[in-house]
Amino acid sequence: MMVGVLDYGMGNLSSVTNALEYLGVENCIIHNTGDFNIISHLIIPGVGSFAKAMENLNDRGFVDAITSFNSKGLPILGICLGMQLLAEKGTEPYECAGLGLIKGSVEIFPENSVRVPHVGWNGIKLVNDHSILEDVKQTADFYFVHSYQFHVDSNSSIISTTDYGFEFPSIVMNDRQNVVGIQFHPEKSQKQGLQILTNFSKTNA
Amino acid sequence: MVKGRQFGNYRDTGDPVSAARIYNAQYVDELAFIDIDATNESRATNKEIILKVSKECFMPLTIGGGINSVDAIRELLLVGADKVIINTAAYTDENLIRESSEMFGKQCIIIGIDVKLEENQYVLYKNSGRIRCDISLKDHLKKMESIGAGEFFINNISQDGMMDGYDIDLINLVNNNTRLPVIACGGAGNFKHLADAYTQTVVSGLAMASIFHFGDNNPIRARAYLKNNKVPIKEI
Amino acid sequence: MSELKKCGNCLLPETYETLVIDEGGKGCNMCRTSEFKKTNIDWDKRKLMLDNVIEKYRGKYDYDCIIPFSGGKDSTFTLYYLMKEYKIKPLVVRFNHGFMRSHHEQNTTTVLKKLGADFIDFTPNWKIVKKLMWEAFSRKTDFCWHCHTGIYSYPLQVALRYNVPLILWGEPLAEMSAYYTYEDNVIEWEDEEKFNMIRNLGISADDMWGMINKPEDPVEKRDLYPYTYPKLSDLKKMDYYSVCLGSFIPWDYKANTKIIMEELGWSGDELEGVPDSINKEFAKIECWMQGTRDYIKYLKRGYSRVTQLTNFEIRNDRMARAEAQEWIDNFEGNRPESLDVFLEYMGITEEEFNNTIKKFIVPPFEPDFDNIKKGKKAHDMDEWYRENNRK
Secondary structure, three states: OOEEEEOOOOOOOHHHHHHHHHHOOOEEEEOOHHHHHHOOEEEEOOOOOHHHHHHHHHHOOHHHHHHHHHHOOOOEEEEOHHHHOOOOEEOOOOOEEOOOOOOEEEEEOOOOOOOOOEEEEEEOEEOOOOHHHOOOOOOOEEEEEEOEEEEEOOHHHEEEEEEOOOEEEEEEEOOOOOEEEEOOOHHHOHHHHHHHHHHHHHOOO | OEEEEOOEEEEEOOOHHHHHHHHHHOOOOOEEEEOOOOOOOOOOOOHHHHHHHHOOOOOOEEEEOOOOOHHHHHHHHHOOOOEEEEOHHHHHOHHHHHHHHHHHOHHHEEEEEEEEEEOOEEEEEEOOOOEEOOOOHHHHHHHHHHHOOOEEEEEEOOOOOOOOOOOHHHHHHHHHOOOOOEEEEOOOOOHHHHHHHHHHOOOOEEEOOHHHHOOOOOHHHHHHHHHHOOOOOOOO | OOOOOEOOOOOOEOOOOOOOEOOOOOOEHHHHHHHHHHHOOOHHHHHHHHHHHHHHHOOOOOOOEEEEOOOOHHHHHHHHHHHHHHOOOEEEEEEOOOOEOHHHHHHHHHHHHHHOOEEEEEOOOHHHHHHHHHHHHHHHOOOOHHHHHHHHHHHHHHHHHHOOOEEEEOOOHHHOOOOOOHHHOOOOEOOHHHHHHHHOOOOOHHHHHHHHOEOOEOOOHHHHHHHOOOOHHHHHHOOOEEEEHHHOOOOOHHHHHHHHHHHHOOOOOOOOOOOHHHOOOOOOOOEOOHHHHHHHHHHHHOOOHHHHHHHHHHHOOOOOHHHHHHHHHHHOOOEOOHHHHHHHHHOOOHHHHHHHHHOOOOOOOOOOHHHOOEOOOOOOHHHOOOOOOOO
């Protein structure tokens, strides 16, 4: 079992790798497409803009590698920007294509309704079950920091929603359920967040 | 690691890595480390310590102190910081804020503002409270918000370490002049101070230190107190 | 004095650490966890788990387990239960805070001789302890840092030294506060997380060394070893399992105390400031500084030992609230004579003591320093070690 954490030049990988180390989960950083051959699980972290992220992913040949990884039904976890990239398209700062692993698009928060970015701890409300939440206290709060939200095409893609003046999907999945996207940062959400990472490392093992 | 009073009289409060481990076990919402000598000693924040701290810290980590370049921010983010606080540099280098906000996302960029009440006016200070700034609080808030700041971290120098309560007027003033989330710091001595600040203002977050170093308090007890006083607080 | 909000059911006040009173005030998180313990935990299943744990470690090391021991009712019961139920060979380890009362020492001797077990008793350097007491008192008003950290680190250090991975503690924290709750339905560990969360008051041994080491009065780092939590990696390498017996069997103070009195001849003692009839389970009778500890709690939080003891009775349906309130009104908050002993050790006046406490009062409580009654002197006070450090 080897969890690969994707390095595409966006955001700090070390938070995620620190958490995996602490949990005793075997992990490595993916620097190039060749590294995909040695991993059984893929984590796509990320902080920053959607368009820049997709540009970096394309430059490094990661888009095809991820698509191919997914076609084998292997587990993929997108965190924060990494979750948003799983969508079909994004709008930050301009409209562009995403990885297309989960049907939907990424849009900015509704105008003038709330303080942006959404930064702080907030709760989740379960919509559909998934093993990623096994043994996780669902009454706990998790750490969010984002200005955009994932609009799904179908409610069946939603594992949980979160209330920030309006409801938005906080955890999403694809139909096959091997791809999960988490808007908050499990590696920054203490015990319950770490349990999510443990669960991910155990899927499909 | 030190904690002072009104930006002076610093007392040793232990090792930062130890503190990170302890606060992580106590479910604090966020940890902020500010290297208060960095600007005045013209050097960058100690990365080695941040690296060690980030291995113990499974909640957001904010680093401040002497940050004056995009590279400095990049390096801190790489060693585990989630957000940075820029204080002194923000007064003279607007490009820094613009560029880093665009490059790393504005949620990464917190503008730290140290404030002192002088003759009924709030005056801004930089260089760890040593150099007075001409710009008014309102103007500074407006400018920073317009060039890409993500949050404000407001520290009242006169209240700092005094454990007499937060400056409610200051917090309200800041909240009325910005749409960005605001974290207030300076003055927490007991849990009632926290409840007062949360109920009398719309502050997004409260920062505190002395209350834990020099009080028989811990964040879990703080949480219970706030819940008893109907302040919505993170669930663990 | 300002009015403290209290739980309508068990009377614990809002200043009780981690207490959250329910909306409506008729219950609280302590009431709920008590209820959960009674009705929602499968204690049979838990006992089976303990059976398996014991067998997993039996006979493979020089000792089957370490039992951290103070000689009070909880650790005595833990030792008795495990030896009787499982016939294990334990290494009994006591971190001695230096304030053991003579009746208590008699209990310890009797119990150990009756049960028959190897016993390690460690008393740290008093000169260092005095410095630690002062530093902890001035930063936290809790002068027992050396005791909290020693009790929870030292047995683990011994476990590493003797290579004995199973460490069995007694009472779970879930009985006393909401840092841990029965409602989580998990086995409660005594581990580094708990140590950092509450045991060390937020001050690690390293930090404390930095605080007490002064150029004019230096302290070596190794003087702080007894209070230092062992490296987590070392413990993990040993595959340590450091858990509370109270997670496997339902903790019952009344029944536990009765058993050790009948089976081992363990006997109770007076607790300073508390009438005997409400301390029939003889809580906290080991340490002669307990009266002062309880007094500090009262000054800061407006409640103390009398409230806590009657609270247990209420939560276990053994006392009516009206009766509890009467005990509290008559006995809570008296100034103990043992305070003089503490003031002498620290070399301070009562005024200095009060001034320190005043900085730490937990709102909304406000103590009335002018109207505090004197409590009854403990019967063995003349036996206690005295050291007057006042200049």
